[in-house]
Amino acid sequence: MPTGSDVLTGVTPTSTYRLQLRPEFPFAAAEAVVPHLASLGVSHLHLSPVLEAVPGSTHGYDVTDHTRVRAELGGEAGLRALARTARGHGLGLVLDIVPNHMAVPSPLRLNVPLWEVLREGPDSPYARWFDIDWEADGGQVLLPVLAEPPGPQDFTPDREAGLLRHGDWEFPLREGTAELALPELLAAQWYRPAWWREARTELNYRRFFTISDLIGVRVEDPEVFAATHTKVLELVRGGVAEGLRIDHVDGLADPEGYLRRLRSAVGDGCWVVVEKILARQERLPPAWPVAGTTGYDALYRVDGVLTDPEGAAELALRYQEFTGSADWRETARAAAREVLTGDLAAELAALERAAGPGPAAGVRELLIAYPVYRPYPGGPELDPRALAEAAAG
Structure with missing residues (x-):
């Protein structure tokens, strides 16, 4: 050193x-x-x-x-x-x-831990690396990497190389599945290649915000x-x-x-x-x-030096009058609901499954009402105002 x-x-x-x-x-x-x-x-x-x-x-x-x-x-x-x-x-x-997080790259084999998990499934030594819900999607990792919805005929097994091909994409074949007929071979893998739009509702691994080609690391x-x-x-x-x-x-x-x-x-x-x-x-x-x-x-405070509070309030009021939009608090709440139930629907579904059928609706409303990005393990109790808003919602 x-x-x-x-x-x-x-x-x-x-x-x-x-x-x-x-x-x-x-x-x-x-x-x-x-x-x-x-x-x-x-x-x-x-x-x-x-x-x-x-x-x-x-x-x-x-x-x-x-x-x-x-x-x-x-x-x-x-x-x-x-x-x-x-x-x-x-x-x-x-x-x-x-x-x-790490990349879900093209080619996939560049991420060796992920490649091995796709080949070996939950028993892989690398399975502990990623937040994957193996109980969802029939025990297969959803891979929303394809440009269009695929059909079985779009996949070609390369049995000698131990690969499954779709266009430029290569996926590892699970051991012992290379000789299966194509429908059975696809069903036997530890993953399911899918159209990228399926990620919004079907994704079963943690990702970076809404970016499905960045998989969360534990x-x-x-x-x-x-x-x-x-x-x-x-x-x-x-x-x-x-x-x-x-x-x-x-x-x-x-x-x-x-x-x-x-x-x-x-x-x-x-x-x-x-x-x-x-x-x-x-x-x-x-x-x-x-x-x-x-x-x-x-940066927020530095930007504030260039902002006249009285002028900002007047501009906000005139914008609201001109557009007919709700005030900021209502707009932010509506936007949070739209993102949570739309772009993050898969993540919301995972949290609701974890909470159970009873508290599921409360979980959704609490996420919408919560005033900060997130709470922390061992941190203070949840914000009482957010809890009240969630209960009212």
């Missing part, structure tokens, strides 16, 4: 400059702009995700392999070269990491955490990065538990912030071992 002057340790950024890495702007291109950014007074470069992602990805949040730095960006050698150049100009690196499992964080921890402990930005922390089952495990792994010297959307009166849970949020709440 580098020591002494080779590593900037325990430094809190005074200002960060975010660089969106992509194949057209790899580590080498970022390295070339370091002198200019240093001249602006920047203390740290905030890099978009650097781990292996879907080929050609322009953002990197669709991770496919947690063990490797992305080759299209220049690989680990390129990242380390960028870190050395940045350090030579007095700058540190903050890495953006994505613990909540980092609350210690083994999954270890497997998905080995490279990131190596980069932090080796002095390549001195800060981490945690993407979509609210997608995790237990954000505090995750952050405590992460803090224990990276030590007190690593600067950690979370992407967290705070409501107006909401505060970050004080027990979270982080330096703060990535700044949505700060």
Whole structure:
């Protein structure tokens, strides 16, 4: 591990400059702009995700392999070269990491854990990685990746390769099913390839919001955490990065538990912030071992400097009169109901199944009325006003 002057340790950024890495702007291109950014007074470069992602990805949040730095960006050698150049100009690196989800990529085999789950089903060692409801959809994982509704004739088994093909898509064949007739072969798989529109109502795995090609990862499992964080921890402990930005922390089952495990792994010297959307009166849970949020709440206040409250109120009133729309509270509630029962119908159905037939309607109304993004395990009691609104709804 580098020591002494080779590593900037325990430094809190005074200002960060975010660089969106992509194949057209790899580590080498970022390295070339370091002198200019240093001249602006920047203390740290905030890099978009650097781990292996879907080929050609322009953002990197669709991770496919947690063990490797992305080759299209220049690989680990390129990242380390960028870190050395940045350090030579007095700058540190903050890495953006994505613990909540992985890609459902094309080709599927790029996500090895998911590929093995599709081949081996719930008995796969990788099944613990993903939130899959194996009791839904007849015990098959719905894969809403096809452009059109498929018919059995659209699939072709490649028995020698152990694959099922549909156009450019390849799926793994379950062991012992290759010689079955096509209808029986399709029914015997641990997955069901489907038209992408089926995800809205039939999806049976946790995803990132409404994006079905990002499957949720169970980092609350210690083994999954270890497997998905080995490279990131190596980069932090080796002095390549001195800060981490945690993407979509609210997608995790237990954000505090995750952050405590992460803090224990990276030590007190690593600067950690979370992407967290705070409501107006909401505060970050004080027990979270982080330096703060990535700044949505700060941006709201900065934007407020440019907004005259009296003028904003008058504009809102005139808009309401002109359009005939309801006030903001009613509009937000109607929008929440529309999204929950439409785009998130599959997720709502899963929660209603978990709650049972009696409380199902109450669960729906509580989700619509709840005033903040989400509550947390061990947190305060549910908001009484939201409970009252849910009961009235």
